[in-house]
Amino acid sequence: MSGLSRGTGALSASPPVALTIAGSDSGGAAGIAADLTTFAAHGVHGACVVTAVTAQDTTGVRDVHAVPTANVEAQLAAVLDDLTVAAVKTGMLGTAQAVVSLSEAWGARSRSRPPLVVDPVLVATSGAVLGGEEVRRAYVEHLLPLATVVTPNRDEARALTGHDGRPEELAALLTELGPAVVVTGGDPEASGLCTDWLAIPGGDPVPLTHPAVVTRNDHGTGCTYSAALAAQLARGADLTAAARAAAAYTTRQLTLSQTWTLGRGRGPIAHTGGTV
Numbered sequence: 001m002s003g004l005s006r007g008t009g010a011l012s013a014s015p016p017v018a019l020t021i022a023g024s025d026s027g028g029a030a031g032i033a034a035d036l037t038t039f040a041a042h043g044v045h046g047a048c049v050v051t052a053v054t055a056q057d058t059t060g061v062r063d064v065h066a067v068p069t070a071n072v073e074a075q076l077a078a079v080l081d082d083l084t085v086a087a088v089k090t091g092m093l094g095t096a097q098a099v100v101s102l103s104e105a106w107g108a109r110s111r112s113r114p115p116l117v118v119d120p121v122l123v124a125t126s127g128a129v130l131g132g133e134e135v136r137r138a139y140v141e142h143l144l145p146l147a148t149v150v151t152p153n154r155d156e157a158r159a160l161t162g163h164d165g166r167p168e169e170l171a172a173l174l175t176e177l178g179p180a181v182v183v184t185g186g187d188p189e190a191s192g193l194c195t196d197w198l199a200i201p202g203g204d205p206v207p208l209t210h211p212a213v214v215t216r217n218d219h220g221t222g223c224t225y226s227a228a229l230a231a232q233l234a235r236g237a238d239l240t241a242a243a244r245a246a247a248a249y250t251t252r253q254l255t256l257s258q259t260w261t262l263g264r265g266r267g268p269i270a271h272t273g274g275t276v
């Protein structure tokens with residue numbers, strides 16, 4: 001009997017590993033909770049480095065505790081020393097010091113670096129500021145040049161570029177820092193569609209369009225999208241396929257939670273409901 005269970009385990013292939021470096025959301029909508037459930041739905045083992053602990057629910061953010069940088073560095077070293085990580089995503093980093101320290105650790109890695117997805121979290125769905133001007137500047141100067149792909153929403157793309165252009169223009173501008181870019185389109189258009197703009201350095205921005213889901217349950221949407229993108233890259237997808245699949249996953253999860261009521265504010269995107 002025990003031989004059967006041992007035998008079954010030994011035969012199954014190990015899953016790819018993705019790492020999230022992000023904050024926790026006590027309400028379970030955004031941050032680490034969104035990332036780990038999304039990785040699991042993609043059959044990817046999730047490791048996590050916690051950068052900040054937020055007291056947060058569907059109505060807002062009450063308190064933020066930044067994890068000391070030395071501890072964040074120790075968490076990162078523990079994961080990278082032991083696990084073979086196939087993709088990394090960053091979410092809320094919270095302080096400029098955390099952004100710089102992570103950039104230095106990443107830049108100093110001599111072994112081959114897996115794809116790095118940077119979701120430059122600056123403002124929560126509730127409007128709370130999760131990264132101020134110093135954090136914004138640290139992203140631009142230190143982390144974005146090291147990223148494989150950066151996934152700002154439209155407000156974040158405006159903040160990072162200092163421009164107020166069309167999303168495709170902002171996406172193209174951000175590629176000048178080095179990474180590929182997806183400017184996400186969470187504000188449904190009058191046509192009933194959402195458009196994400198994918199720009200790969202040296203190429204023209206490409207619109208990735210999908211039907212909009214009408215819902216108030218969208219807390220954690222950007223985290224879910226960037227985690228799905230990292231999971232797809234960990235599974236070996238190319239960037240364009242990964243961006244399309246991540247949007248399809250996010251849209252499905254928005255649809256699943258569409259009629260729910262969880263909490264009194266902007267409810268969570270669904271983190272249940274099956275696998276990819």
Ligand SMILES: Nc1ncnc2c1ncn2[C@@H]1O[C@H](COP(=O)(O)OP(=O)(O)O)[C@@H](O)[C@H]1O
Nearest residue numbers: 153184185186194211212213221222225247250
């Ligand atoms: N109401 C919606 N309907 C369909 N897709 C959406 C909706 N809101 C967001 N998305 C998709 O979710 C992903 C994350 O986008 P966005 O909401 O802009 O991120 P953020 O939460 O960082 O603002 C994108 O692929 C975007 O197109």
Ligand SMILES: Cc1ncc(COP(=O)(O)O)c(N)n1
Nearest residue numbers: 023030031092124125219220
């Ligand atoms: C810990 C943490 N990380 C990220 C977000 C952004 O997510 P959203 O834009 O959906 O509020 C958040 N609210 N909290």
